[in-house]
Amino acid sequence: MTVTDTTEPLIDAGEQARLTARRRERVLRWLLPMLTVIAALVLWDRIVVWNAIPHYILPGPGLVARTLVQDAPILFPALLVTLQITLMALAVAVIGGVGLAVLFSLSRWTEMCFYPFAVILQVTPVVAIAPLIFIYVENRLVGLLLCAWIVAFFPILSNTSLGLRSTDPNLRDLYTIYGASRWQRLRYLQLPTALPYFLGGLRIAGGLSLIGAVVAEYVAGTGGIGSGLAFRILEAGYRLNIPRMFAALALIALTGIVIFAALSLISHLALRKWHESAVRRTE
């Protein structure tokens, strides 16, 4: 497929410059964000120290880190609870979002009937629905899941729907000519076409299910199955334990970043063979 040139590689100045620029960019892409984050932390620390801000108003990054370690026995079980709800909600959002998208694509009538409900669920703020949900739903875990799901499923549904409708018209004709069944069309044409769209929705939904889980916890308060990070933040707030609030906040942010990174990796692995967004240019 490739022709290997055994002669001495000849590179003109322009190409050499472009090569250097590309190499520099590869390093800077990682280095720059890390440096800015570190700079921000240092600045934060200096502001606290120079202005002698008391730790119950604004703790410095060092204190937050120490609190994170000290309060680990409280914070990490809480993190596990939040994480569990987030991941379960994401899983249900994937099943529900893809399931509904497939159902809608199989039957235009179903789509016309039920799409408005999906939109209503999406545009109504979850904090507004959550109290009702906890009144009607006995089981606290189910209530939390429901809240997180409402927030997370829509991007998956709408992206997957769009993907299922984005098949190449010529390929559609080809499938018709070869007498493909509805199932074959779905399995071999629509689902692969929709995959990049779905993965785009999944990355959004990952962050949203964390938000949904945290918001639902705020509304639900404690009781039943252990307490999540949001509840720990509320609790620390009542006690004016500001460093712990920051520590819990840092954990939530970190969790969000890890979820996003993991989903991006999954997306890259799934598409790297063929999709333009993931293939590396062979230059």
Added chain:
Amino acid sequence: MVVTWRKPKPVGQRPPLMRMDGVDKVFPGGIRALHDMTLQVNEGDFVSLLGPSGCGKSTALRLIAGLMQPTRGEIRWEGTAEIGVVFQEPTLMPWATVEENVYLPFRLKHRRFVQVAEDIRLALRLVGLEGFARAYPRELSGGMKMRVSIARAMVTRPKLILMDEPFAALDEITRHKLNKDLLELKEKISSTVIFVTHSVFESVFLSDRIVVMAARPGRVFRELAVPAPYPRGEEFRTSADYAALCRTASDTLHHAMGESA
């Protein structure tokens, strides 16, 4: 190499394969895309539909492919309709490898890959892409993608292959090469081809019959025979016969366009 496809008989002794009889196609809004088209296609024919854009060539192919129904008239097949199609774009599935793309017609007929692996290998060898079975479409050049598309159209050995301006988007050099290879391929597998083009040179080089079409309404203007024997190669393309035939076809085409304009 053993290829066991049907061998064509000389023109005039070929059994009929498909016939369009007084076919009209009117689209909503009253656009008459095709008017009173009659076309007889026999086994082993290489028929070109030549005409300006908008004269109903694609519509004719879509009717033959069964993608839509004629408004009037009928399309009759000897036996069952088995067709392969090549579009102007390669129309490959980007998520599937070359061999999986060629496997598609079989897959949709519920055939297992292992049962047809040999057919797929042979089809790829016939289009000169043996070494690329595991490559993805994005790794191939435009001409190579077109070859995959051709392999997919012929892998089931259909009675009729429909090609809608398959080489129109390719550069001149690739196009010449593919024209030559397509003829060789057709010799080997003796299939029947309906080839849509708006290039006079292409139609004369490839076909044994040229159906010149005119627009508004789309219709058959005249049918020309190309009495040059196959196999045709570079000698034919540079011969005086070829030049004369091109001249005739070109005049007919201009006549057809002048009449409708």
